[in-house]
Amino acid sequence: MGKTLTYKILEQHLKSGNMVPGEEISIGIDYTLTQDSTGTMAYLQFEAMGVDRVKTKKSVAYIDHNTLQSGSENADDHKYIGTVAKKHGIYFSRPGNGICHQVNLERFGVPGATLLGSDSHTPTGGGIGMIAIGAGGLDVAVAMGGGAYYLNMPKVVNVELTGQLRPGVAAKDIILEVLRRMTVKGGVGKVIEYSGEALKTLTVPDRATITNMGAELGATTSIFPSDEITRAFLKAQDREEDYTELKADADAVYDEKITIDLSALEPLAACPHMPDNVKTLDEIGPIKVDQVCIGSCTNSSYTDMMKAAAILKGKQVAENVSLVIAPGSKQVFNMLAENGALSDMIAAGARILECACGPCIGMGQSPATNAVSLRTNNRNFFGRSGTKSADIYLVSPEVAAVSAITGVLTSPLTLPAEKLEELKIEMPSHFMINDNMVVPPAENSADVEVVRGPNIQPFPINVELPEEVKGEALLKMEDNITTDHIMPSTAKLLPYRSNIPYLSDYCLSPVDETFPARAKAAGGGFLVAGQNYGQGSSREHAALVPLYLGIKGVIAKSFARIHMANLINSGILPLVFVNEADYDAVAQGDQLAIRDAREKVMGDGEFVVENVTRGTSFPVRLEVSGRLKDILLAGGLLNYTKKQNA
Numbered sequence: 001m002g003k004t005l006t007y008k009i010l011e012q013h014l015k016s017g018n019m020v021p022g023e024e025i026s027i028g029i030d031y032t033l034t035q036d037s038t039g040t041m042a043y044l045q046f047e048a049m050g051v052d053r054v055k056t057k058k059s060v061a062y063i064d065h066n067t068l069q070s071g072s073e074n075a076d077d078h079k080y081i082g083t084v085a086k087k088h089g090i091y092f093s094r095p096g097n098g099i100c101h102q103v104n105l106e107r108f109g110v111p112g113a114t115l116l117g118s119d120s121h122t123p124t125g126g127g128i129g130m131i132a133i134g135a136g137g138l139d140v141a142v143a144m145g146g147g148a149y150y151l152n153m154p155k156v157v158n159v160e161l162t163g164q165l166r167p168g169v170a171a172k173d174i175i176l177e178v179l180r181r182m183t184v185k186g187g188v189g190k191v192i193e194y195s196g197e198a199l200k201t202l203t204v205p206d207r208a209t210i211t212n213m214g215a216e217l218g219a220t221t222s223i224f225p226s227d228e229i230t231r232a233f234l235k236a237q238d239r240e241e242d243y244t245e246l247k248a249d250a251d252a253v254y255d256e257k258i259t260i261d262l263s264a265l266e267p268l269a270a271c272p273h274m275p276d277n278v279k280t281l282d283e284i285g286p287i288k289v290d291q292v293c294i295g296s297c298t299n300s301s302y303t304d305m306m307k308a309a310a311i312l313k314g315k316q317v318a319e320n321v322s323l324v325i326a327p328g329s330k331q332v333f334n335m336l337a338e339n340g341a342l343s344d345m346i347a348a349g350a351r352i353l354e355c356a357c358g359p360c361i362g363m364g365q366s367p368a369t370n371a372v373s374l375r376t377n378n379r380n381f382f383g384r385s386g387t388k389s390a391d392i393y394l395v396s397p398e399v400a401a402v403s404a405i406t407g408v409l410t411s412p413l414t415l416p417a418e419k420l421e422e423l424k425i426e427m428p429s430h431f432m433i434n435d436n437m438v439v440p441p442a443e444n445s446a447d448v449e450v451v452r453g454p455n456i457q458p459f460p461i462n463v464e465l466p467e468e469v470k471g472e473a474l475l476k477m478e479d480n481i482t483t484d485h486i487m488p489s490t491a492k493l494l495p496y497r498s499n500i501p502y503l504s505d506y507c508l509s510p511v512d513e514t515f516p517a518r519a520k521a522a523g524g525g526f527l528v529a530g531q532n533y534g535q536g537s538s539r540e541h542a543a544l545v546p547l548y549l550g551i552k553g554v555i556a557k558s559f560a561r562i563h564m565a566n567l568i569n570s571g572i573l574p575l576v577f578v579n580e581a582d583y584d585a586v587a588q589g590d591q592l593a594i595r596d597a598r599e600k601v602m603g604d605g606e607f608v609v610e611n612v613t614r615g616t617s618f619p620v621r622l623e624v625s626g627r628l629k630d631i632l633l634a635g636g637l638l639n640y641t642k643k644q645n646a
């Protein structure tokens with residue numbers, strides 16, 4: 001039976017497990033990337049592991065998220081990341097060098113390799129034939145330390161692309177069509193593998209737009225084969241030696257299959273407030289537009305920018321529109337400056353931003369109240385732009401640029417035929433290569449002193465699980481507590497992501513403002529919660545900050561999966577009430593105890609918690625595998641990895 005491309009790469013990197021969909025496997029990681037928002041914590045965690053030099057083939061630290069410096073915090077973080085990278089064998093992409101995924105594609109991505117990144121859009125690397133997976137900072141720290149990455153063996157979905165896009169219809173429309181068909185939940189536990197005759201018409205940046213937004217399907221990752229187009233791209237980046245041909249076997253068997261005829265596609269938009277709320281522009285109609293943002297890791301490549309510039313050339317941005325453009329990398333920016341396209345954009349009235357995430361993450365350019373904003377980004381979640389009343393539509397660069405001129409949502413297919421011809425942008429045979437904003441690591445670690453501004457505070461590390469776990473039920477909560485409740489991520493708190501002691505004063509404050517002070521006074525204890533505790537983002541801080549406050553266990557009716565994993569990684573016991581009615585038998589302030597905790601954790605998964613205050617006890621379940629039990633015994637993933645590496 002033939003193998004899928006995904007299977008082949010995973011098999012080559014397999015460290016443990018059976019490659020049967022749904023079963024846990026572990027793989028070796030060749031490359032890692034971090035961005036600054038998650039990177040500070042990842043490097044504090046890496047330092048805590050006590051590993052001198054990274055053990056990956058190459059690891060890169062990017063600064064692209066929090067590049068605004070309206071206080072010293074972000075600049076301090078940049079300095080810390082720069083120095084810690086230099087000391088431990090990591091390449092440092094300085095602020096201004098570009099968005100991690102765009103730069104990775106240009107300068108670091110290698111077909112057939114594995115990439116683990118502390119950013120959910122790491123699958124962008126699948127555009128160049130990598131198995132590129134987004135993960136938490138701690139997973140990336142462990143990978144940098146030489147540890148394996150654990151995941152459930154994914155199913156593989158084949159998306160066959162036939163036909164050819166018409167000029168004015170873009171790669172963005174392909175992934176919007178996939179999202180329309182599969183929805184934001186359709187990719188969970190799956191890798192999306194692309195194939196078909198249309199591949200020869202899609203450039204590496206086109207493919208990367210598609211794999212980037214595969215993250216919105218909830219997919220583990222997405223991947224394209226590595227072919228002559230990949231080779232030409234690498235050659236144009238002076239990296240032809242990194243090329244390997246990669247493809248699925250002709251008789252590969254897939255778990256699911258979708259076919260998309262590109263010739264039949266038309267320009268699409270994801271309407272507020274979900275990336276899968278996809279409609280044709282005709283269905284939406286000519287709505288008035290207030291803002292247009294072209295950029296982000298989805299659509300900021302050279303060809304994306306050149307298409308926008310071709311549309312804007314000789315035209316004027318509509319009076320009612322604010323058009324902002326952020327090229328994805330220094331390479332792209334520099335080439336636009338050199339060939340005059342930047343001048344065309346400026347002349348048309350575009351506001352040029354630095355090459356960084358910017359508006360995508362709400363760092364500047366929040367739209368006006370009730371505004372309509374067209375963006376080439378990948379996410380349009382409610383409030384993400386910084387303006388809750390704004391409506392964000394996700395579109396291609398072509399739709400964005402045409403609409404910026406007309407002032408209303410407009411299809412590029414309305415452009416005259418000669419203009420459409422100009423949108424057939426040739427890939428350059430040679431990109432402008434200048435890596436002077438990438439600082440290589442030091443030869444000798446001892447020569448480098450890590451600079452820690454006041455915002456860089458030590459990372460909390462748990463201790464081995466004691467024989468007896470006891471403490472007060474410090475807070476009793478309702479159903480559906482989100483990670484935003486546990487650790488709010490307001491703009492005010494964002495600069496303090498490397499300062500857990502500071503953040504601890506806000507932990508669970510949306511539920512009870514007095515909680516942080518009570519937890520500190522008690523020296524820690526338990527949390528009690530209802531259904532679906534920890535739903536929302538994968539934010540590790542929602543486990544790390546409770547760890548800092550001394551939380552030893554959370555007893556809930558049920559947990560959100562990713563938060564549960566983060567609790568385990570921090571060595572906090574995630575315990576589920578066997579009988580939901582027992583939730584009512586615990587009151588805030590009760591003293592709880594688990595005796596012979598180590599033995600119980602290693603047991604069959606069910607044991608009792610004593611309610612010392614009431615003289616009662618109730619059964620709980622620990623729903624984890626053998627390896628995760630070992631992590632809990634060790635007091636978290638860092639301690640566990642240290643032990644494994646010893």
Ligand code: F3S
Pocket residue numbers: 064065099100101119121296297298356357360361378
């Ligand atoms: Fe940055 Fe937005 Fe991509 S925050 S990494 S441009 S999803």
